[in-house]
């Protein structure tokens with residue numbers, strides 16, 4: 001490359017949704033480039049196998065380019081696809097999942113169905129904002145700089161109301177992070193993260209209550225690895241917040257995992273249940289069960305269900321949720337890869353079906369090996385990271401036939417993808 005300035009068409013996206021073109025055969029990644037755009041750009045970083053560049057002019061706009069409705073989009077790292085048409089976003093997600101199936105898992109199967117989210121904005125029921133030097137915001141694109149945010153298009157209106165009250169809080173500098181969880185009724189659970197100092201919120205409490213805040217927790221967290229530490233202290237209101245999925249009510253503690261897009265989650269669970277085909281005579285394990293939302297939806301069929309989850313308070317919530325909804329299911333605390341082995345031995349009948357829904361890192365290797373050595377009739381694998389799922393499928397395909405793959409757009413406007421895979425014993 002002799003000169004630093006180039007004009008090219010964007011021909012692909014990378015795994016994070018960055019536009020990609022080529023110069024002398026080398027991929028160049030360009031933030032904000034949409035497939036079909038003709039752009040003028042400068043190369044800003046040159047590595048052995050790829051380059052990064054900065055678009056200085058869009059010469060011809062792609063037919064799939066739309067104007068972002070969010071004023072923070074250019075700088076904020078929260079969303080990837082706000083300047084892409086919905087069709088293009090779904091196509092990218094489908095192509096990316098198919099690439100993982102082919103290249104990582106070595107499978108011929110392709111995504112059979114794409115289920116879109118009923119809401120494209122204001123769908124998030126849970127967000128964490130960073131606080132630095134009295135500024136509330138989200139991390140910038142590919143950086144840890146804070147972009148000040150006063151209103152986020154992805155979270156519910158109630159959460160934005162609470163965000164704006166927090167901006168008026170005089171001791172904002174004492175906070176490190178703010179978590180806002182909302183429910184379908186417009187109620188809010190607020191988490192204020194501090195490094196260890198006591199936080200006094202008298203001056204904003206009545207405004208927060210008026211805005212729908214039902215519960216406030218402090219979380220003492222000196223580190224940066226996780227949003228929250230395990231140390232929560234309730235300083236106002238209810239212990240939990242209530243959510244609803246497929247006509248089942250859930251109590252959720254501040255630290256419990258709950259899917260962030262309620263309506264799209266209903267589609268995801270319906271698809272997973274369709275794949276699992278639960279029957280009254282089945283014995284089913286729900287591994288990585290959180291507050292028991294899949295377990296309880298499946299147990300409605302009359303099947304005998306056991307949920308396994310590592311976060312103690314989520315299991316406590318799951319047990320209460322089963323009781324409150326009058327649904328019969330058992331929940332066990334511990335790591336799925338450890339508990340499954342013990343249960344298998346303790347219980348007289350081993351399960352004939354298993355559903356797994358691990359975090360982004362995928363299944364523990366020990367669990368993959370256990371599932372391989374003890375194959376069940378049906379295995380349904382829900383994932384929020386198609387790459388680690390494909391890695392696990394590569395091993396599981398030795399004993400399971402991969403029958404179907406569906407994609408659910410659980411995180412619209414971001415490069416995150418949710419997939420559900422049906423496997424049956426060979």
Ligand SMILES: C[S@@+](CC[C@H](N)C(=O)[O-])C[C@H]1O[C@@H](n2cnc3c(N)ncnc32)[C@H](O)[C@@H]1O
Pocket residue numbers: 257258259287288289290291292293294308309310311314334335336337357358359364384
């Ligand atoms: C993606 S969430 C799924 C939760 C639930 N299935 C749902 O739909 O709400 C993953 C869950 O796995 C739990 N988890 C993480 N590692 C685990 C492990 N080794 N064993 C059991 N659960 C684990 C997390 O606490 C979290 O609740």
